[in-house]
Amino acid sequence: MTTTYAALLRGINVGGNKKLPMAELRAVLEALGHGGVGTYLQSGQAVFTSDHGDEDSHAGALREAIEKRFGFTVDVIVRDHAYLRAIADDCPFPAADLEPKQLHVTYFSEPVGPERFAGVDRAAHLPEDFRLGDRALYLYAPDGLGRSKLAEQLAKPRITKGLIATSRNWNTVLKLVELTRPV
Structure with missing residues (x-):
């Protein structure tokens, strides 16, 4: 197949x-x-x-x-x-109501648990927020990734140690679903 x-x-x-x-x-x-x-x-x-x-x-x-x-x-x-379809479908943020630059997915090479993020003070970064998915992290950054202080925290080596992690904006997330759709 x-x-x-x-x-x-x-x-x-x-x-x-x-x-x-x-x-x-x-x-x-x-x-x-x-x-x-x-x-x-x-x-x-x-x-x-x-x-x-x-x-x-x-x-x-x-x-x-x-x-x-x-x-x-x-x-x-x-x-x-x-x-890729499941990642798009399972987005915990209201993707349809957000600008694509406000929503990102970081794909991980293996599953990650909440213990990796225990040291991140989520309240200090509001309204920015993140949620974990299947080998992925969803990041809501209302001012974009380039200005996100939370994204800086999430990229720290203590969090990503031993993983491959690469982020894509929501437009790219959706485009990859489209490009990999079976014909």
Whole structure:
């Protein structure tokens, strides 16, 4: 059975670091034997189809192929359409009533529990807020991610230690659902 996946790459094409042209990312995915390859924006989203493997094996293979071809390491999370759809559907904030820049999802490489966030003083950051989901964190930042003090706290190494974590705004979350929809 063929499955459509999204690959989320962390920290590429930001501030002139880890330059990875999207045409070359598509070529890497095709060389790995994937079909239906496409990219979205320059910030590290790709879609592809595969009839074998799983999310972790695809992420590992892509990470290795990028390192071999470009000489630098990139953290990669791969998720299938069903997961991406569930993340969008399970949003605990009123997404339809918010501007897309106010809502973000941080995808994690593995499940996270509330104990990681015990030291975050949520009340001190109101009206900003966050909720945990399945290997994800939903962040409501009314002034946007760039001005969010809560986002700074949530990105601290004590919270993200041992994880791959990469964030996307709500527009991108929805676009990935659309791009991975089975045909």
